[in-house]
Amino acid sequence: MQTHGTTSLHEIFSDLVILRNLQPFDRRLPGLADAWPAMGLDSARIPRKHEPEYAKASVWFVTQARALELPETPVRELLFIGDTAMADGNAFRNLARAGGWPGWCFIGAEKLSAPASLTTEADNVSLGNRWALLADWLTAVKKAGARLDEHTAVVVDMDKTAIAARGRNASVIDDARVQGLHRTAAGLLGEAFDLARVQAAHNELKEPVYHPFTADNQDYLAYICLAVSAGLIDLPTLVEQIKVGQMRSFEQFIGWADGELARAALRNPVFSEKPGFLPGLDGLQAIHREVYPLVLAGDPTPFKAFRRQEYLCTVERFGCLPEDAPIAQMLAEQVCITQEVRETALWLKRRGCLLLTMSDKPDEATLPSAALAAQGYQPLHRTASAAVGVSIAGQLADL
Ligand SMILES: [Mg+2]
Known part of the structure; x- marks a missing residue:
């Protein structure tokens, strides 16, 4: 485990960040409040992650986000990376079903006290007890016939996955x-x-x-x-x-x-x-x-x-330690970007996949108020911190 420099989620996702209220940070995409009829919803009520309406809205975001850059390229498959078997696993299942997409899901939760294990349950939901198993998972997904190209949408859960990895930094x-x-x-x-x-x-x-x-x-x-x-x-x-x-x-x-x-x-x-x-x-x-x-x-x-x-207490924990601080201290005191997720996401991005991240946090916990923004505070996904983890770049290069 080591640090891999300083970065932010913006490097991976740009502003394709969708928060709790289903209002994308990228203002080119309309949010739930305006687009609910186009999403096929009955009202502008904000659904929770386990509800079918959440999946409907997510399908719409994925499709529209792809169309921003490549309007002629339909999404044909889904990858999902998260940290909770129930919430993220089911969000993936609902999203794949609602989109009519074949899909694969990785649920990571580091547990170094147990031997490394990657198991696959129903509906292609894989559970890994090392974040580094993302490389093995991606290898298996590719072998299973995934295209991993412009037709692939990759949804990454933000909290305890892309940042503050579960089992390590959460x-x-x-x-x-x-x-x-x-x-x-x-x-x-x-x-x-x-x-x-x-x-x-x-x-x-x-x-x-x-x-x-x-x-x-x-x-x-x-x-x-x-x-x-x-x-x-x-x-x-x-x-x-x-x-x-x-x-x-x-x-x-x-x-x-x-x-x-x-x-x-x-x-x-x-x-x-x-x-x-x-x-x-x-x-x-x-x-x-x-x-x-x-x-x-x-x-x-x-x-x-x-x-x-x-928001304030969280943003204060981004990049709050010097780059040469001990790893254990970083993981205990600082919100770190998960290096394995970062490398996986950037590898997929280079192949043309659409990357977006979703968070359960509301705007107020993720974005600065106007007064704080005037003082230079940034949204969490644009705030820099250390990337920490086990590099899987070598394995990905061989894929
Ligand atoms: Mg999470």
């Missing part, structure tokens, strides 16, 4: 998000901010057992942690309510919070009797007024202030 992205939550809470709650309380709520409620309640939605989780931290409800009470089925969904929770906050605003004596309750309440009320209407409007990433802090 905790940096999670740390950035958690720090973003802490900063948001500190800013909103002021003196009432209690780091331990936010951490305890986050550690508990991030667990998969609570996914039916949180919908595994980071914005929802952040709001809930903030509400707990502000003292709207204490963690054991909330956990008990979830366990007995009294609190079933985030929509129910924020609806309940809305009522509680409205009553507190009327200075209901029951509330003011709670010691330590009121100081954090103003901050919670302020952010509630922003978040709640967006939740009601169906915005899947309604906690914008949190996501803006996540």
Whole structure:
């Protein structure tokens, strides 16, 4: 494992970056908000990754992105590189099916404690426990008859795949998000901010057992942690309510919070009797007024202030160490570009394949605000950092 200089995702994908709201960064491509009828969708609602509507929109992006440069060249096959067997594997299956394309998918998750293994499951989804197995995978894909040319679309998942490789560098992205939550809470709650309380709520409620309640939605989780931290409800009470089925969904929770906050605003004596309750309440009320209407409007990433802090905490981790920093430190503290994914993608690009990257992150967590852009901040895919990994260039050259 070594560093391979400094680069950015822009080197691979240019601006063919599609974020959570399905609005491509490359403004030559219209986004979901304008193109949903052309995509064959019923509305401009932003689908989640596992939904068939997401695949429909993705097919449209792939087709349109190819047509930008080569309008006479139809996409005929699909390659997909990701890091989660369920989410990315199924996104690949849906996309290949919706496009009517033969396809191959690589799911990487480094596990150096186990012997190297590349296994292939149903629908050509291969699981590799080394990112370097991308070379073996590509060899097998070529042998299976893939064209790997201008007719090939290559979709690369961004988070924990193209950057912050799973099993190697991924905790940096999670740390950035958690720090973003802490900063948001500190800013909103002021003196009432209690780091331990936010951490305890986050550690508990991030667990998969609570996914039916949180919908595994980071914005929802952040709001809930903030509400707990502000003292709207204490963690054991909330956990008990979830366990007995009294609190079933985030929509129910924020609806309940809305009522509680409205009553507190009327200075209901029951509330003011709670010691330590009121100081954090103003901050919670302020952010509630922003978040709640967006939740009601169906915005899947309604906690914008949190996501803006996540962007800052993430971008601070790009290129933050000197180029000669030890590898272990780089992987622990810095968001690195995954060298094996980079080499694979650039090899495919040289053969004429269409490359694009998709992220589950919303705009606010990926792009600078206008004020930050004026200070020189760049979108994450245009921010430089070290490329780290095991070079597979030799194997690719022999292909
Ligand atoms: Mg990912």
